[in-house]
Amino acid sequence: GAVVSQHPSWVICKSGTSVKIECRSLDFQATTMFWYRQFPKQSLMLMATSNEGSKATYEQGVEKDKFLINHASLTLSTLTVTSAHPEDSSFYICSARARQGATWNEQFFGPGTRLTVL
């Protein structure tokens, strides 16, 4: 299957700093990328959907000014956690999918990034 990578795989930062997470589709052009957050022993919760070249659509309760998403190309989306606080510590997972005509292809997931805010 297609490969989606994330970088970094884990990051530790101080409270108040900003952290950028990259998500790349390695062998296909991702029309849409999704960002999920997962707290320990919980399921994945969709944070936002981003389409290449347009503004991200955020789910209810997700602060768009805190979680900045940029989808500048068909193979790269970034999530920046601004002014991170300990409660932002979580596992962040991206996924990507491509569209062929009127059909959506399977969604592929990245390996995740573990963020720890001290």
Place this chain on the structure above:
Amino acid sequence: SQQGEEDPQALSIQEGENATMNCSYKTSINNLQWYRQNSGRGLVHLILIRSNEREKHSGRLRVTLDTSKKSSSLLITASRAADTASYFCATDPLNRDDKIIFGKGTRLHILP
């Protein structure tokens, strides 16, 4: 909410036994996918079943889909210690802006 719900939330069985997990959802779907996640790791895609399919096999995995009941089941036969993980179903809704919605997951523990 369109989120799928798995049951049981947690399951412990002896190695060699079969494990069955169920998933229910609320709206019409394009497909339903099952994923495995080892503790602290990313998702591993197990199997995708489309809305016009009723059953699918992959190795020791068997997935069924009943769209009339809006439910799916994942059967793992002859379980192994390495099957210990969390299992999630994810529904690709027919009418919701192409977003995949995850269930809460089943934590499976295989006892040696």
